[in-house]
Amino acid sequence: MPDVRANGIDVRYETVGSPDDPALLLIMGLGAHLTDWPAEFCSQLAARGFHLVLFDNRDAGLSTAFDELGQPDPAAIMRGDLTTVPYLLGDMAADAAGLLKELGIARAHVVGASMGGMVAQQLTIDHPDLVASLCSIMSTTGDRTVGRPTPEAAAALMRPPATTREEILAGAIASSRVIGSPAYPASEEWLQQRAAAKFxxxxxxxGTQRQYAAILASPDRTTALAGVKVPAVVIHGEADPLVDVSGGRATAAAIPGAELLVIPGMGHDLPQALWPTIIDAIVANAGRA
Known part of the structure; x- marks a missing residue:
């Protein structure tokens, strides 16, 4: 997995599939690594005729960390005091744009999950010439009245950061039981293996806290999404407790001609049983481009 210098930072990326196929950029969510896209999911998506580009967002994985910016104050940010905000989602979208340009990719189909969906939306707004189609998964528009978490999911999100490997493994299971798909629960062994590899x-x-501050401080994208002209599909779990399905519905309503796929029993994850459904939706939307 190489690095490139993009938008002034080092971005760790990986590719899957043939470079002769159309490019498809995958953007993961809060605190996530490029490896949080399951390898088998990526292989199946690449087999449908795409050259996948995955990368670590700033402040996550092996891309540049912004520790020198210190820790944000989420409570102050929610009160409107943005003095501790390190960067915005627009900066993260610029990282993605810079990566595509450095790799010589003129246009890419863009898929984002959770915070990655927010970054994908912002990328489409700010750099429309780089985006061939948009898929926003379990995400929202930035409108604070939609996509709100349940109290239990909010508590899981705000849990104090783990400090040891053992706490990470236990936290992965606990969080999954709160925000994961109720109809498609993941096994404890699978969750622990992925959490251990990530740690x-x-x-x-x-870095996760700084990314969260970027989410809180970034403006509502609803009005700007009305200017999106590429094919778009919005995928959301009907049982998502972390980003309520109203966030997905609002995203689809904001983008002209967007298709909305609400999946019963899906929470805030990508269950293996639903990969065919999700991949089919991505492929069909890209085909509309």
Whole structure:
């Protein structure tokens, strides 16, 4: 997995599939690594005729950390005091744009999950010439009245960061039981394996807090999404407790001609049983481009 210098930072990326196929950029969510896209999911998506580009967002995985910016104050940010905000989703979208340009990719189909969906939306707004189609999964528009978490999911999100490998493994299981898909529960073994691999690769809880501050401080994208002209599909779990399905519905309503796929029993994850459904929706939307 190489690095490139993009938008002034080092971005760790990986590719899957043939470079001769159309490019498809995958953007993961809060505190997530490029490896949080399951390898088998990526293989199946690439087999449908795409050259996948996955990358670590700033402050996550093995891309540049912004520790020198210190820790944000989420409570102050929610009161409107943005003095501790390190960067915005627009900066993260610029990272993605810079990566595509450095790789010589003129246009890419863009898929984002959770915070990655927010970054994908912002990328489409700010750099429309780089985006061939947009898929926003379990995300929202930035309108604070939609996509709100349940109290239990909010508590899981705000849990104090784990400090040891053992706490990470236990937290992965506990969080999954709160925000995961009730109809498609993941096994404890699978959750622990993924959490352990992620911890061993890179552990940056402070970076996650700065990404969260970017979400809180970034403006509502609803009006800007009305100017999106590429094919768009919005995928959301009907049982998502972390980003309520109203966030997905609002996203689809904001984008002209967007298709909305609400999946019963799906929470805030990507259950293996639903990969065919999700991949089919991505492929069909890209085909509309």
């Amino acid at each position: 061993d690769r890179s552990f940056r809880p402070q």
